[in-house]
Amino acid sequence: MNLVAAKITKWLALLGLLGLAFLCYAMGNASGAIALVILGFVFEGAFWLFGHRLFSRKKNIESESPS
Numbered sequence: 001m002n003l004v005a006a007k008i009t010k011w012l013a014l015l016g017l018l019g020l021a022f023l024c025y026a027m028g029n030a031s032g033a034i035a036l037v038i039l040g041f042v043f044e045g046a047f048w049l050f051g052h053r054l055f056s057r058k059k060n061i062e063s064e065s066p067s
Helices: 003-031 034-064
Strands: none
Touching: 003 034
16 A cells, blocks of 8 residues: 555544544433443544554654655
8 A cells, every 4th residue: 555545544544533433422412321422532532542643653754854
């Protein structure tokens, strides 16, 4: 898989995690199911964890490349 496709896949995965978090929050608030709200927190935590890795890696690669 080339570099552009890998980046697109990572961004789509991050957007999918964020979408699942919002979906779980909405369903949990509407139905009163606390388990769905907790699952939303888990998805949001995964979004921030993997998103931070993606942004940090991007900055590290840019700073290491000789210009």
